[in-house]
Amino acid sequence: MTARLSSIELFVGAGGLAQGIAQAGFHPRLVAEWNRDACQTIRENQERGFPLVRDWPVIEGDVRDLTFSQFEGVDLVSGGPPCQPFSLGGKHAGYNDSRDMFPQAVRAVREAKPRAFIFENVKGLTRTAFQNYFEYIRLQLQYPEIIHLDGEDWTSHLARLEQHHLSGNRDGLTYRVVTEVLQAADFGVPQKRQRVFFVGFRRDLDVTWHFPRPSHSHEQLLHDQYVTGTYWERHGLARPPVPPRLVKSVHRAQAHGGLFAAEATAWRTVRDALQGLPEPQEEPYSNWSDHRLIPGARSYPGHTGSPLDEPSKTLKAGDHGVPGGENMLLNADGSVRYFTVRESARLQTFDDQYVFSGAWGNVMRQLGNAVPVHLGRAVAQSVQQALPL
Incomplete structure (x- = not known):
């Protein structure tokens, strides 16, 4: 039987990634989402007794208002930070877009010190135009305690992170981070949907891991x-x-x-x-x-x-x-x-049995923003299997 591990689920939306993670054996201690319709979707399914979400401790609000130190040592932090800044269908504002929530994902890792994390985003984040920022995200997740200073622009912070990385210093909280673009159809999803995943394991666990092979x-x-x-x-x-x-x-x-x-x-x-x-x-x-x-x-x-x-x-x-x-x-x-x-x-x-709350356009936005449940499950099962007991 799959072990039940603890998690923090951020930027949950309608719950696709979080349900896949739940199917892999993780039980959330916190489920955070700011969108009212998405939260109502989860609550309606809780009222209906849908098993995967029935006991989720949902908080509707801005993740920037939350603290995570009380969850220190949790097994997993996961989520899909809002992707519009990097989407091919969006305005491509990237790091100049106030909707970029990756800094909050990094903060959650820094405060909660999870054994592992899973973050995902649109493939557009891997575009050449965002190459340096992609590396910036990866290095922040690798060294979450090398924090952004007041008044420091992101390129200066990136330079400090690169200098720290090249120094070979691995003191403090560090993670082994692996990134890959996955095609959802390769994991049993009836949809051609590519997402980039950032997966990290705390370095002291000495975990060697790779993404699951397509099924x-x-x-x-x-x-x-x-x-x-x-x-x-x-x-x-x-x-x-x-x-x-x-x-x-x-x-x-x-x-x-x-x-x-x-x-x-x-x-x-x-x-x-x-x-x-x-x-x-x-x-x-x-x-x-x-x-x-x-x-x-x-x-x-x-x-x-x-x-x-x-x-x-x-x-x-x-x-x-x-x-x-x-x-x-x-x-x-x-x-x-x-x-x-x-x-x-x-x-x-x-x-x-999972229903969606809101007008048709709002529901379709919830679905369009979601991670396919089976794709989330495939990645989370692989992470779960790699975590030491």
Whole structure:
């Protein structure tokens, strides 16, 4: 049985990463989120008795107002600091953006001194434009006691951190930090969603760790679809011809003769994720209140929706409502419609019993900002297994 370890969950949102961490055996001593709708989502599920969140000690408020020293020695600190400063869909303000909460993540590590931490963000943080700031975040997490001084700009602080790192001095609170961009589809999520993870272990634990290997592969999906045809058989459909854009990829999959299946199973598709759900209608179903058709979807160049037989495009939150292309389903006949709330939740691997609070646009923002539960679980299980008993 998985050991139950303690955690602090920050910037929780609707709870995707935190639920994955809970599934890996961590029990939160603090759950912090400032967004009212996201907090209401968690509270509503607590009232409904949803097991993963039932006992969460939720604090609605600004993480800058919290202190963490009372949790010193906690097993894990985790969270997804607001990512709009670095998102490809945002304004790219980065370190000049007041929404950058990485300094608070570092402070939580400094005060709580956890045995390990997991922080994630959008892949946009790894862009060349943010290369120095990415390194700044990593070094702050590695040496959280080398603090930012009053009046010091971040580049001067980075220079001090680099000097300390090169000196070889490892006194005080230090962490071994590993970073990697993970593709959610590689871990059983029916969505092409890339996130960068920062994972660290306190140096005194002497833990050697690497990110988990992918459990699912695109190549195996192509093999199941266009070499053996088992994908279509499973869905009760006739095998279609190979799309021209996939011919070369299918040939490579065929050359492997399915041997890759010994290491990974097929990527999950939108069709896989939506299996068992009825076609949405404008009037809600009695047992699927969050599975209602939202009218008005339209296709235009660059916004064509997600094909049924691939993982979906990355669900996005959007500053001004929900972007059409990323949050639409593209049917085989070329028609499009918006994903319902329940469909979007499945694409983010939330349990069907987990409900979302707020108007449709607010709920879709919660979902667009979430970490897929299964991706969070994969990383957290690997961390849990590496922590000394």
